[in-house]
């Protein structure tokens with residue numbers, strides 16, 4: 200750890216105590232605002248955004264990133280490709296500039312006006328141009344619950360599950376940023392007692408509370424990344440809502456896994472919280488039994504202590520209500536193991552690729568990360584504070600995921616990822 204992690208460091212930009220964006224965080228995102236077009240890269244501080252294109256143009260990053268502009272860009276990919284030493288130097292420069300003790304920006308009113316913009320005046324975009332998106336299935340509690348519902352408790356985990364981080368290839372083309380509505384999909388389903396499948400709007404619409412990691416420098420095709428070098432290829436984390444149509448999934452998924460039940464929309468939070476900012480929240484990874492094969496065994500297996508919550512707001516409720524509280528450290532497979540496994544066959548990853556964790560469920564009923572588990576496949580509908588019940592998401596419902604790591608007097612937060620469910624297009628149902 201370094202001076203950027205010092206819990207006593209304060210910014211001259213006002214940061215309320217419950218803010219997700221104190222000077223210890225400094226998450227990166229892509230934004231635009233009036234007069235700041237096209238979109239460029241900024242860092243959140245309190246309720247402001249520091250426009251890194253302006254800071255870069257003034258030459259502050261020259262030593263760290265070289266001549267080519269990496270922040271006057273509509274995506275983080277070029278910065279991600281630079282790797283951990285450049286990321287660390289840039290974070291150090293930004294933390295120094297925003298430090299209450301540093302006069303450079305603090306005492307220069309014209310530079311402040313040029314470089315700081317209220318978050319309320321910005322529009323946010325996807326943080327990277329994602330070439331490929333992979334969705335893992337790394338929560339043992341989630342896999343056990345889903346397996347129990349589908350196959351019974353005795354066969355809950357498939358024989359491979361404790362030996363490798365199971366995943367499938369998702370669809371980068373349907374990734375959207377927080378705030379984008381999600382339309383209920385139509386598809387083919389087979390009701391339990393029907394002889395033949397039917398077509399129509401999904402009747403079992405769900406969210407999945409996940410955390411995604413953005414890949415930094417990639418690996419050449421044919422060259423695996425060893426598990427102990429995986430961290431050097433991982434930049435930072437975002438919240439992911441992997442919207443799911445359970446009835447479509449149940450009919451289509453065998454034998455090749457999820458397809459149309461998953462690839463119509465996946466929502467990301469706009470601010471990327473760097474692994475460097477999260478260093479104070481590293482924890483030993485959970486024990487693994489059986490011991491995995493050597494290529495998945497790191498010298499030091501770590502995870503992160505990040506509180507994660509899901510909140511649901513129905514059209515009939517004035518406020519969202521919390522329906523899930525869980526933690527990233529419940530995941531069985533680590534970020535490093537996911538990356539090492541993904542590349543062990545020589546599969547090339549590229550800067551900006553997204554690896555999502557899979558639903559993050561904990562061991563208790565309140566810590567389950569999707570409606571499928573929270574309602575036990577609809578058998579135990581949720582009762583919301585206003586008395587409404589939900590077995591699955593209804594049209595007009597808004598689902599919000601949030602998360603943060605709790606420091607001593609500060610929070611390293613992710614902000615949120617939200618989306619409202621729109622009715623299916625009826626024309627699609629015929």
Ligand code: CA
Pocket residue numbers: 334407409441557558
């Ligand atoms: Ca998923």
